[in-house]
């Protein structure tokens with residue numbers, strides 16, 4: 001028999017058969033995903049479920065619900081841009097994550113500025129401080145989401161937002177961190193080097 005303490009004994013609440021993923025993984029850095037239709041209609045979607053997958057070659061993944069207009073567009077044109085916004089444009093970030101591009105031209109409605117990407121069709125968003133241009137190399141359904149994997153084919157960033165060793169300068173950049181249920185936070189100006 002295990003001599004380890006039980007989770008309940010050390011103050012943990014246990015959900016043994018979760019019906020839904022609890023939001024315990026937040027806060028997460030939040031991005032704006034740009035996509036484009038075959039006819040050239042641009043869409044923006046807010047995403048918190050995204051991550052780097054490989055350093056070399058550079059590969060990035062985003063989890064996108066089967067219901068999203070963004071998913072439809074990715075099937076038409078399998079390219080996307082991951083744009084990193086700051087807390088200064090939080091209202092726009094939140095709105096891009098609450099209305100669908102099926103009903104609204106979000107680029108226009110949010111007053112965000114498209115910039116021509118160098119290697120993919122969807123544009124960058126000027127108001128963001130960094131961008132990953134991605135070409136889809138794989139899409140696979142997991143539950144109610146699709147894991148969209150993209151090879152990063154170009155990267156843009158604003159030098160003034162990064163330190164000399166090319167880390168985000170958090171004295172200048174306040175990233176958008178999602179907490180869930182329409183709530184957000186950002187970083188404090190402190191760097192720890194353990």
Ligand SMILES: Cc1cc2nc3c(=O)[nH]c(=O)nc-3n(C[C@H](O)[C@H](O)[C@H](O)COP(=O)(O)O)c2cc1C
Nearest residue numbers: 046047048049064065068069070097098099100101
């Ligand atoms: C902060 C935030 C993060 C979100 N993250 C994701 C995500 O990672 N994947 C996803 O499919 N939807 C996510 N959503 C929901 C979509 O952004 C939202 O449903 C959006 O309206 C979809 O737009 P579309 O239909 O134009 O693609 C998020 C919403 C918010 C507000």
